[in-house]
């Protein structure tokens with residue numbers, strides 16, 4: 563009998579409370595879901611419902627107050643190097659060139675071997691930035707900077723990408739190009755990802771599955787599997803598909819209900 567692979571991510575009844583000097587804030591309550599290997603899961607929901615908290619827990623920045631989180635069936639502490647985090651702010655170091663920025667994660671993880679650096683240059687080419695490796699971030703457009711940030715995130719060859727509104731500061735054209743690149747790289751390299759976004763079109767264009775969260779503390783309101791007829795289309799094309807428009811309206815209503 564064929565063995566089912568372990569999910570890349572498992573959350574079992576996870577609750578997280580932040581304890582500050584002034585107050586206690588329960589950000590998420592009783593969250594349970596699993597992300598199979600190779601899936602791009604999207605979290606949407608109103609501000610403050612705990613989406614980023616889930617990414618922080620997956621990155622091991624905080625330890626959940628209750629419940630269990632597993633990465634490939636193991637506790638996060640055992641798998642600390644399998645995730646890579648990308649944020650809305652590109653976080654590029656202005657005094658380092660594109661190539662030097664791209665190597666940063668590898669250097670920090672003491673993985674800057676010739677093979678890994680070659681792989682990073684391959685990614686840079688794939689993102690259309692091969693000829694810009696010697697430039698400094700200030701010489702790049704916003705879209706180019708975010709592509710470098712995506713290369714840096716991927717260069718450490720993580721199993722799981724944690725993407726917190728990575729394209730939200732970009733204009734629509736750059737956003738769609740980067741969404742396209744993300745989907746292409748995800749498929750080619752069989753990565754697993756959790757993407758947080760406020761943009762429901764982005765969620766539908768890149769996601770395999772979408773979780774709508776709501777409330778304070780945040781809970782799961784609805785899970786929607788994006789149908790294949792949309793998933794198989796590149797993000798730009800999928801946007802004009804009638805099923806896409808219909809799902810967009812359904813999701814919109816669900817998020818608005820919060």
Ligand SMILES: Nc1ncnc2c1ncn2[C@@H]1O[C@H](COP(=O)(O)OP(=O)(O)OP(=O)(O)O)[C@@H](O)[C@H]1O
Pocket residue numbers: 580581582587588589607608609610611612613614615616
């Ligand atoms: N480090 C922290 N310390 C204390 N409270 C926090 C911390 N981080 C988040 N919170 C609180 O936890 C709740 C959930 O925040 P979180 O950032 O996870 O929500 P979100 O859904 O990602 O919001 P947004 O969409 O605005 O980014 C909020 O009430 C927030 O104020």
